[in-house]
Amino acid sequence: MRHRFPFRRQVEFDIAVMTSQDCQEASRLHATGFTRPWSDGEINTLMNKSTVFGFIARPEGGREAGTAMGFVLAQLAAGEAEILTIAVAPDGRRQGMGWRLMGAVIRHLRAEGAEALFLEVDETNAAAIALYRKLGFGEVARRDRYYGDRNAAKSAALVMRLDLG
Numbered sequence: 001m002r003h004r005f006p007f008r009r010q011v012e013f014d015i016a017v018m019t020s021q022d023c024q025e026a027s028r029l030h031a032t033g034f035t036r037p038w039s040d041g042e043i044n045t046l047m048n049k050s051t052v053f054g055f056i057a058r059p060e061g062g063r064e065a066g067t068a069m070g071f072v073l074a075q076l077a078a079g080e081a082e083i084l085t086i087a088v089a090p091d092g093r094r095q096g097m098g099w100r101l102m103g104a105v106i107r108h109l110r111a112e113g114a115e116a117l118f119l120e121v122d123e124t125n126a127a128a129i130a131l132y133r134k135l136g137f138g139e140v141a142r143r144d145r146y147y148g149d150r151n152a153a154k155s156a157a158l159v160m161r162l163d164l165g
């Protein structure tokens with residue numbers, strides 16, 4: 001798929017279905033966005049599940065390994081789906097990549113006849129919450145003291161839902 005949208009900064013990139021060959025790059029990207037990074041082995045294990053799928057974004061023409069700028073992993077089972085993770089490289093953020101990765105997931109799920117898409121997000125993650133709200137997600141539950149280690153103040157997880165019907 002090729003995407004050209006009038007985002008604030010015009011960046012052109014391709015979004016492709018993720019394969020197990022992308023796990024190393026996805027792990028590198030994950031480490032830029034989360035304090036507990038997922039190894040390529042962990043991502044590969046997820047990718048091997050028949051319910052899990054993902055998309056990866058590279059600058060237009062950058063099809064070789066090492067050029068990925070963002071990825072998303074999701075899972076669909078019994079008509080309900082969830083976002084497992086999404087990360088965009090820090091120097092690729094705010095260029096519409098997260099939006100388009102989520103859009104690819106939502107289109108795929110609608111084509112599969114899924115009813116709803118859920119996700120969990122740290123209540124302090126303003127960027128992600130703004131992205132999800134813009135996509136139409138609404139808050140459906142809150143899990144207090146969910147994120148953070150034993151020594152740090154814990155923040156709540158918001159459970160958000162998007163109706164796909």
Ligand SMILES: CC(C)(COP(=O)(O)OP(=O)(O)OC[C@H]1O[C@@H](n2cnc3c(N)ncnc32)[C@H](O)[C@@H]1OP(=O)(O)O)[C@@H](O)C(=O)NCCC(=O)NCCS
Pocket residue numbers: 008032033034086087088089092093094095096097098099100120121122125126127128130131132134
């Ligand atoms: C959350 C994340 C994936 C967003 O990706 P992104 O490519 O920067 O997002 P986009 O450029 O597509 O943003 C789309 C919209 O989301 C909102 N948004 C995104 N980042 C934002 C920020 N830092 N502050 C406020 N709003 C933001 C805006 O409405 C934006 O549209 P606009 O730029 O036209 O105003 C990215 O910040 C990231 O990888 N963060 C680290 C990992 C993470 O937190 N993942 C989510 C865990 S639940």
